[in-house]
Amino acid sequence: MSRVVLHLSDLHFGRIAPALPEALLKAAQQIAPDLVVVSGDLTQRAKIVEFQQAHAFLEQLPYPRLVVPGNHDVPLHNLYARFVHRLSRFQTYISADLEPVYEDPEMAVFGVNTARSSTWKGGRINSRQIEGLRTRLCATSPGVARIVVTHHPFEVPPGFHHRELVGSARAALERWTDCGADLLLCGHLHVGESTTTLQRYSHVGWQAIVVAAGTATSTRGRGAANSFNVIRVEDRQIVDVSKWTWDETAGGFQESSEARFVRTEAGWVRRDDSSGEPVRTAPV
Ligand SMILES: [Fe+2]
Ligand SMILES: [Fe+2]
Structure with missing residues:
Protein backbone atom coordinates (compact mmCIF):
# COMPACT_ATOMS: atom_id res chain seq x y z
CA MET A 1 0.00 0.00 0.00
CA SER A 2 1.20 3.49 -0.67
CA ARG A 3 0.28 7.10 -0.17
CA VAL A 4 1.04 10.20 -2.24
CA VAL A 5 1.68 13.56 -0.60
CA LEU A 6 1.77 16.77 -2.61
CA HIS A 7 4.28 18.94 -0.76
CA LEU A 8 3.93 22.67 -1.46
CA SER A 9 5.69 25.52 0.29
CA ASP A 10 6.33 29.25 0.27
CA LEU A 11 3.40 30.20 -1.92
CA HIS A 12 3.88 33.87 -0.94
CA PHE A 13 0.60 35.32 -2.16
CA GLY A 14 1.37 38.99 -2.67
CA ARG A 15 4.45 38.07 -4.74
CA ILE A 16 2.91 35.52 -7.09
CA ALA A 17 4.08 34.76 -10.62
CA PRO A 18 0.68 35.08 -12.34
CA ALA A 19 0.71 31.89 -14.44
CA LEU A 20 1.77 29.55 -11.67
CA PRO A 21 -1.26 29.00 -9.41
CA GLU A 22 -3.34 27.70 -12.29
CA ALA A 23 -0.50 25.51 -13.60
CA LEU A 24 -0.07 24.14 -10.11
CA LEU A 25 -3.75 23.29 -9.84
CA LYS A 26 -3.51 21.50 -13.16
CA ALA A 27 -0.52 19.47 -12.00
CA ALA A 28 -2.27 18.63 -8.72
CA GLN A 29 -5.23 17.31 -10.65
CA GLN A 30 -2.96 14.95 -12.51
CA ILE A 31 -1.13 13.85 -9.35
CA LYS A 47 -1.94 40.98 4.73
CA ILE A 48 -5.61 40.06 4.86
CA VAL A 49 -5.95 40.23 1.09
CA GLU A 50 -2.97 37.88 0.70
CA PHE A 51 -4.53 35.38 3.11
CA GLN A 52 -7.81 35.64 1.19
CA GLN A 53 -5.98 34.84 -2.05
CA ALA A 54 -4.16 31.91 -0.43
CA HIS A 55 -7.43 30.62 0.98
CA ALA A 56 -9.14 30.85 -2.42
CA PHE A 57 -6.25 28.95 -3.98
CA LEU A 58 -6.28 26.15 -1.39
CA GLU A 59 -10.03 25.78 -1.72
CA ALA A 81 -0.52 42.96 14.96
CA ARG A 82 2.86 41.26 15.19
CA PHE A 83 2.89 40.69 18.93
CA VAL A 84 -0.79 40.73 19.87
CA HIS A 85 -2.52 39.08 16.95
CA ARG A 86 0.49 37.08 15.75
CA LEU A 87 -1.03 34.31 13.65
CA SER A 88 -4.70 35.25 14.01
CA ARG A 89 -5.04 36.07 10.31
CA PHE A 90 -3.51 32.71 9.41
CA GLN A 91 -5.96 31.07 11.80
CA THR A 92 -8.93 32.96 10.36
CA TYR A 93 -8.25 32.28 6.70
CA ILE A 94 -6.07 29.17 6.52
CA SER A 95 -6.16 26.90 9.57
CA ALA A 96 -7.45 27.52 13.08
CA ASP A 97 -5.22 24.69 14.26
CA LEU A 98 -1.55 25.71 14.27
CA GLU A 99 -0.42 22.15 14.99
CA PRO A 100 -2.69 20.07 12.73
CA VAL A 101 -2.59 16.29 12.50
CA TYR A 102 -3.63 14.02 9.64
CA GLU A 103 -3.89 10.29 10.21
CA ASP A 104 -4.98 7.37 8.06
CA PRO A 105 -4.04 3.66 8.11
CA GLU A 106 -0.82 4.33 6.14
CA MET A 107 0.59 7.56 7.51
CA ALA A 108 0.46 9.97 10.42
CA VAL A 109 1.38 13.56 9.61
CA PHE A 110 2.10 16.10 12.35
CA GLY A 111 2.30 19.85 11.75
CA VAL A 112 4.49 22.00 14.01
CA ASN A 113 4.36 25.79 14.15
CA THR A 114 7.93 27.14 14.10
CA ARG A 128 6.40 21.73 24.76
CA GLN A 129 6.26 20.94 21.05
CA ILE A 130 9.16 18.49 21.28
CA GLU A 131 7.56 16.58 24.14
CA GLY A 132 4.08 16.67 22.62
CA LEU A 133 5.34 15.31 19.36
CA ARG A 134 7.37 12.65 21.12
CA THR A 135 4.17 11.38 22.75
CA ARG A 136 2.33 11.31 19.45
CA LEU A 137 5.19 9.67 17.55
CA CYS A 138 5.49 6.97 20.19
CA ALA A 139 1.74 6.32 20.06
CA THR A 140 1.77 5.75 16.29
CA SER A 141 1.36 2.13 15.14
CA PRO A 142 4.61 0.51 13.93
CA GLY A 143 3.50 0.11 10.31
CA VAL A 144 2.34 3.68 9.91
CA ALA A 145 4.74 6.18 8.28
CA ARG A 146 5.48 9.18 10.52
CA ILE A 147 5.82 12.56 8.90
CA VAL A 148 6.63 15.86 10.66
CA VAL A 149 5.96 19.17 8.90
CA THR A 150 7.70 22.43 9.87
CA HIS A 151 8.40 25.64 8.01
CA PRO A 158 24.89 23.08 0.44
CA GLY A 159 25.90 26.74 0.66
CA PHE A 160 23.48 27.66 3.44
CA HIS A 161 24.57 28.47 6.98
CA HIS A 162 23.54 26.23 9.87
CA ARG A 163 21.97 29.30 11.47
CA GLU A 164 19.09 28.69 9.05
CA LEU A 165 18.21 25.46 10.88
CA VAL A 166 15.11 25.44 13.03
CA GLY A 167 16.06 26.35 16.60
CA SER A 168 16.41 23.34 18.96
CA ALA A 169 16.60 20.93 16.01
CA ARG A 170 19.25 18.84 17.71
CA ALA A 171 17.32 18.67 21.00
CA ALA A 172 14.19 17.58 19.13
CA LEU A 173 15.90 14.74 17.29
CA GLU A 174 17.58 13.58 20.47
CA ARG A 175 14.23 13.45 22.31
CA TRP A 176 12.50 11.60 19.47
CA THR A 177 15.14 8.85 19.40
CA ASP A 178 12.90 6.08 20.73
CA CYS A 179 9.98 6.79 18.45
CA GLY A 180 11.53 8.55 15.47
CA ALA A 181 9.99 10.02 12.37
CA ASP A 182 10.46 8.83 8.82
CA LEU A 183 10.12 12.14 7.03
CA LEU A 184 10.76 15.75 8.02
CA LEU A 185 9.11 18.11 5.51
CA CYS A 186 10.02 21.79 5.42
CA GLY A 187 10.36 24.90 3.26
CA HIS A 188 11.66 28.43 4.00
CA LEU A 189 14.92 28.45 1.99
CA HIS A 190 13.14 28.27 -1.39
CA VAL A 191 15.34 25.38 -2.51
CA GLY A 192 13.92 21.93 -3.22
CA GLU A 193 16.26 19.26 -1.88
CA SER A 194 16.13 15.76 -0.35
CA THR A 195 18.64 14.25 2.05
CA THR A 196 18.76 12.46 5.39
CA THR A 197 19.66 13.52 8.91
CA LEU A 198 22.57 11.05 8.94
CA GLN A 199 25.42 13.48 8.41
CA ARG A 200 24.49 16.31 10.76
CA TYR A 201 22.86 14.23 13.48
CA SER A 202 24.89 10.99 13.34
CA HIS A 203 25.04 10.90 17.16
CA VAL A 204 21.29 10.43 17.68
CA GLY A 205 21.22 6.81 16.51
CA TRP A 206 18.24 7.14 14.19
CA GLN A 207 17.61 9.04 11.03
CA ALA A 208 14.89 10.57 8.97
CA ILE A 209 14.57 11.71 5.39
CA VAL A 210 14.56 15.51 5.14
CA VAL A 211 12.57 16.94 2.23
CA ALA A 212 12.65 20.66 1.52
CA ALA A 213 10.29 22.21 -0.99
CA GLY A 214 11.12 25.25 -3.11
CA THR A 215 8.74 28.12 -3.63
CA ALA A 216 5.82 26.80 -5.66
CA THR A 217 4.32 30.02 -6.95
CA SER A 218 6.28 33.13 -5.96
CA THR A 219 8.81 35.33 -7.73
CA ARG A 220 11.19 34.88 -4.79
CA GLY A 221 13.00 31.88 -6.25
CA ARG A 222 16.53 33.12 -5.53
CA GLY A 223 17.63 31.91 -8.95
CA ALA A 224 16.00 28.49 -8.69
CA ALA A 225 12.97 27.56 -10.77
CA ASN A 226 9.66 27.34 -8.96
CA SER A 227 9.07 23.83 -7.70
CA PHE A 228 7.15 21.50 -5.45
CA ASN A 229 7.51 17.87 -4.38
CA VAL A 230 5.47 14.73 -4.85
CA ILE A 231 6.28 12.19 -2.15
CA ARG A 232 5.21 8.58 -2.42
CA VAL A 233 5.47 6.48 0.72
CA GLU A 234 5.21 2.71 0.32
CA ASP A 235 4.66 0.47 3.33
CA ARG A 236 7.02 2.60 5.43
CA GLN A 237 9.83 0.89 3.47
CA ILE A 238 10.33 2.98 0.35
CA VAL A 239 10.00 6.73 -0.11
CA ASP A 240 10.16 8.32 -3.55
CA VAL A 241 10.55 12.08 -3.69
CA SER A 242 10.05 13.67 -7.07
CA LYS A 243 10.64 17.36 -7.66
CA TRP A 244 8.42 19.11 -10.20
CA THR A 245 9.80 22.34 -11.58
CA TRP A 246 8.30 25.14 -13.61
CA ASP A 247 9.22 25.06 -17.28
CA GLU A 248 8.65 28.49 -18.81
CA THR A 249 8.91 27.20 -22.39
CA ALA A 250 6.46 24.37 -21.86
CA GLY A 251 4.23 26.56 -19.72
CA GLY A 252 3.78 23.94 -17.04
CA PHE A 253 5.32 22.05 -14.15
CA GLN A 254 7.35 18.96 -15.08
CA GLU A 255 8.89 16.21 -13.01
CA SER A 256 12.58 17.09 -13.07
CA SER A 257 14.25 14.71 -10.62
CA GLU A 258 13.50 11.81 -8.37
CA ALA A 259 15.20 10.47 -5.26
CA ARG A 260 14.45 7.03 -3.85
CA PHE A 261 15.06 6.26 -0.19
CA VAL A 262 14.94 2.67 1.06
CA ARG A 263 14.72 1.59 4.68
CA THR A 264 17.64 -0.66 5.63
CA GLU A 265 18.93 -1.96 8.92
CA ALA A 266 21.29 1.00 8.95
CA GLY A 267 18.42 3.43 8.43
CA TRP A 268 17.13 5.29 5.38
CA VAL A 269 19.54 5.02 2.45
CA ARG A 270 19.29 6.93 -0.80
CA ARG A 271 19.20 4.52 -3.75
CA ASP A 272 19.17 6.50 -6.93
CA ASP A 273 21.54 8.26 -9.25
CA SER A 274 19.05 10.26 -11.23
CA SER A 275 19.16 13.45 -9.19
CA GLY A 276 18.90 16.43 -11.49
CA GLU A 277 18.12 14.39 -14.58
CA PRO A 278 14.79 14.87 -16.31
CA VAL A 279 12.70 11.71 -16.07
CA ARG A 280 9.52 12.97 -17.69
CA THR A 281 9.17 15.46 -20.46
CA ALA A 282 5.42 15.86 -20.97
CA PRO A 283 4.32 19.25 -19.70
CA VAL A 284 1.49 19.35 -17.20
FE1 LIG B 1 9.45 31.84 2.08
FE1 LIG C 1 10.18 31.51 5.49
Missing part, protein backbone atom coordinates in the same frame (compact mmCIF):
# COMPACT_ATOMS: atom_id res chain seq x y z
CA ALA A 32 -4.38 13.35 -7.36
CA PRO A 33 -2.62 13.19 -3.98
CA ASP A 34 -3.96 11.60 -0.82
CA LEU A 35 -2.87 14.70 1.10
CA VAL A 36 -1.66 18.22 0.33
CA VAL A 37 0.94 19.57 2.74
CA VAL A 38 1.85 23.26 2.74
CA SER A 39 4.95 23.98 4.82
CA GLY A 40 4.41 27.68 5.48
CA ASP A 41 4.86 31.19 4.06
CA LEU A 42 1.48 31.32 2.37
CA THR A 43 1.74 35.10 2.16
CA GLN A 44 4.37 37.74 1.53
CA ARG A 45 3.42 40.27 4.23
CA ALA A 46 0.62 38.57 6.20
CA GLN A 60 -9.48 24.72 -5.33
CA LEU A 61 -7.50 21.68 -4.22
CA PRO A 62 -10.12 19.02 -3.50
CA TYR A 63 -7.90 16.90 -1.25
CA PRO A 64 -7.29 16.63 2.48
CA ARG A 65 -4.70 19.21 3.49
CA LEU A 66 -2.38 20.05 6.33
CA VAL A 67 -0.92 23.55 6.53
CA VAL A 68 1.56 25.13 8.96
CA PRO A 69 2.50 28.83 9.10
CA GLY A 70 5.83 30.37 8.12
CA ASN A 71 7.64 33.50 9.27
CA HIS A 72 6.01 35.56 6.50
CA ASP A 73 2.58 34.70 7.91
CA VAL A 74 3.30 36.78 11.02
CA PRO A 75 2.72 40.55 10.45
CA LEU A 76 6.07 42.33 10.20
CA HIS A 77 5.65 46.10 10.28
CA ASN A 78 2.55 46.54 12.42
CA LEU A 79 3.97 45.82 15.88
CA TYR A 80 0.55 45.57 17.52
CA ALA A 115 7.07 30.79 13.27
CA ARG A 116 7.69 33.26 16.09
CA SER A 117 6.84 36.92 16.68
CA SER A 118 10.14 37.46 18.45
CA THR A 119 12.25 36.78 15.39
CA TRP A 120 11.60 37.83 11.82
CA LYS A 121 13.30 35.17 9.73
CA GLY A 122 14.26 32.47 12.15
CA GLY A 123 12.06 29.90 13.78
CA ARG A 124 12.22 27.37 16.52
CA ILE A 125 10.60 24.35 18.03
CA ASN A 126 10.07 24.62 21.80
CA SER A 127 10.20 21.98 24.52
CA HIS A 152 11.99 26.01 9.17
CA PRO A 153 14.36 23.19 8.19
CA PHE A 154 16.16 20.41 10.08
CA GLU A 155 18.86 20.38 7.38
CA VAL A 156 20.09 23.02 4.94
CA PRO A 157 21.19 22.60 1.31
